[in-house]
Amino acid sequence: MRGSAVKLTKKWDKTFPKSKAVEHQKVTFKNRYGMTLVADVYVPKKRGTGKLPALAVSGAFGAVKEQSSGFYAQEMAERGFVALAFDPSYTGESGGEPRNIGSPDINTEDVMAAVDYLGLLDIVDRNRIGLLGVCGYGGLNLSAAAVDKRIKAVASSVMYDMSRVYGKGFQDSYTPEQRTKVLENLSLQRWKDAENGKPAYASNDVVFDEKGNVTRASRILPETLPANAHPIVAEFFDYYRTKRGFHPRSINSTGAWSITTPIAFMNFPQLTYIKEISPRPVLIITGEKAHSRYFAETAYQEAAQPKALVIVPNANHVDLYDKQSGKIPFDKITEFFNKNMK
Structure with a gap:
């Protein structure tokens, strides 16, 4: 078969069993x-x-x-x-x-x-x-x-x-002012990344604090599930952070996207x-x-x-x-x- 890979993982490391068929x-x-x-x-x-x-x-x-x-x-x-x-x-x-x-x-x-x-x-x-x-x-x-x-x-x-959820928030919940705040936050992050010579990483799920400012968690899913976790977080946790679907190379299982990842999606329906x-x-x-x-x-x-x-x-x-x-x-x-x- 064309394009055989070299120096890549060769063992079966999937989250599902190998089929004999x-x-x-x-x-x-x-x-x-x-x-x-x-x-x-x-x-x-x-x-x-x-x-x-x-x-x-x-x-x-x-x-x-x-x-x-x-x-x-x-x-x-x-x-x-x-x-x-x-x-x-x-x-x-x-x-x-x-x-x-x-x-x-x-x-x-x-x-x-x-x-x-x-x-x-x-x-x-x-x-x-x-x-x-x-x-x-x-x-x-x-x-x-x-x-x-x-x-x-x-x-x-x-x-x-992804364009819709990044650009409008879950269930299209962003007000025009909130969308502007998200874009301002991401735009300023570009200067921080340029100064550091590398991107910063965090969850792309935005939360607005009591003053209306943008905040975000340091990673997509927590190490452990809080008792008061949002039902959607709990649902994803059940797959990505447990034996059911955890994989060490998965961003959702172990890490986060670059903070500025949403910019292109917000500008590209x-x-x-x-x-x-x-x-x-x-x-x-x-x-x-x-x-x-x-x-x-x-x-x-x-x-x-x-x-x-x-x-x-x-x-x-x-x-x-x-x-x-x-x-x-x-x-x-x-x-x-x-x-x-x-």
Whole structure:
């Protein structure tokens, strides 16, 4: 297989068990900016002689390929797809300095670079390549599919629109004055980073103190969960900070993004052209009780036909990250891609 990686982790260090029905290989490829991305390719052992459909799988935002995206990719490989789960630029095992930087442009490019790679594999039918994104990459995949016409179908699971949450706050809670305060804070942080010659890191979740000033925690998730933790923090903690989904290379498990990461997202509404995915189909999956549900419902409303919205009964956001809840609708995902990538 092209692009075999060297001097990278070779042991199985995923947060899910290895499937006996799937072959796995770690590979590298470059994006348009020359960044080296590291990925895991999952291929069904029983695949016949013909070329196979393929999926580029990514997410969540701040996660690594050893977590949700790898789990989804391996599951889809068991169902007959070549599936690639990758670490985005500046994160995990992929290249890029400084570390832990997010960008709607570069991260969308990473998705398209994964399509580049899959389309050059001898075992892949390049006319049957789709995208499958989890959480923040559910939104970024919709952005990629809008501009990259090679993509035949796109599915998102418990999607986040990172531009919206950074730019408007959770549930669009920022007032215009608060948005201005956030941007002022981030703008001044750039001078601090320039003076220090490196970025500072902290949680990108903004809290306004009693005087209306911007404050933030030093990392995405705490070392230990406070007794009075916000329910969303507790939900993410249950996955990223416990044996269930912890991974030492995951930003969400162990660290934080650069403080200035939100700037580009706040200036780049990533779903502006979502209607241009049509006439290629869109599948949007969310949980009935997911705190992110409003992102999915808005994306569904704004997308053009053909489109489908699946709301998983009694599921919260993190229930659709792994097999623990047994609620991920893999049969519907498989049916969607098989039908629309003939």
